[in-house]
Amino acid sequence: MRELAIPNNNSSVEPVSPRQARRAGPAHREVAPPLGDGDAGAAAVTLLSPTMIAQLRKTLSDDMREHLSSGFATVLPGRLTAIENAIRSGDREALRHAAHLLRGTSATLGASRLSEMCRTLEHANSENDPVVAESQITRLAAVAAETQRALQDELV
């Protein structure tokens, strides 16, 4: 039998390094590059859900919000790399899985635009033209970076 986690309420939250949250540099807002036709839905969505952010600020302690922000910064590079690799290799199942994972993370933290972009990628149903694929990767990375900075601003 595998080792299972039966935590108390102090240890159930998995540790992440807050220092990794600072990699993106000082918090500021940028305008993401223009979105292509396939991202029309995402372009119409706010970067962060004001309702969710307000709820997070109302409900969670400062330490908890810091933990979420740093946790997002920690997992984001790996999630983006997985999506990027899947797009470049044309591996649709890997893309579906990687996009689904980041979509869930983003939705949970109120990162609406990133979640919507991931939804689009999750349901991509044709093999990517290399030029289109590169533009998708660039746009996703830009929105992800903007999201990370915004979460840092709003939660910490």
Next chain:
Amino acid sequence: MPAFSDARRHRLLIADDDSLVRSTMSMFAMAAGFEVVGVAEDGEQAVELAPVTQPDVALLDVDMPSGGLSAAQGILEVATATAIVLPSNDELEAEVRSLLLAGASAYCRKGVSPEVLADMLKRSIHARAGDPQQQLQC
């Protein structure tokens, strides 16, 4: 300080393959006064944890490895009083509906607010205790 903590110390089991989602759900639940008695990375672990932890409610990601739906069915066999809440993305709603018919307590979209989630968990527990056939959706 958390803004609300009116829940009794209900026991919660969380299963999701995303570590950050597990952390976030744990925080939401703890802020609302829940006791997180188990955290699983997949459905198989959740089923193994259920008889040990005897949660009042299990929060099971539908699209995690070995499946939230089969995990829910497994938990209902070994911890019959446990309420089941299934957070998921929308594409699997039809599948979730079939599980609701099979006895799960509630379904909710991923990305619901902490207060909505806490309310759903509490209502699912109460519904399970009072009327096992009652099902909720948010």
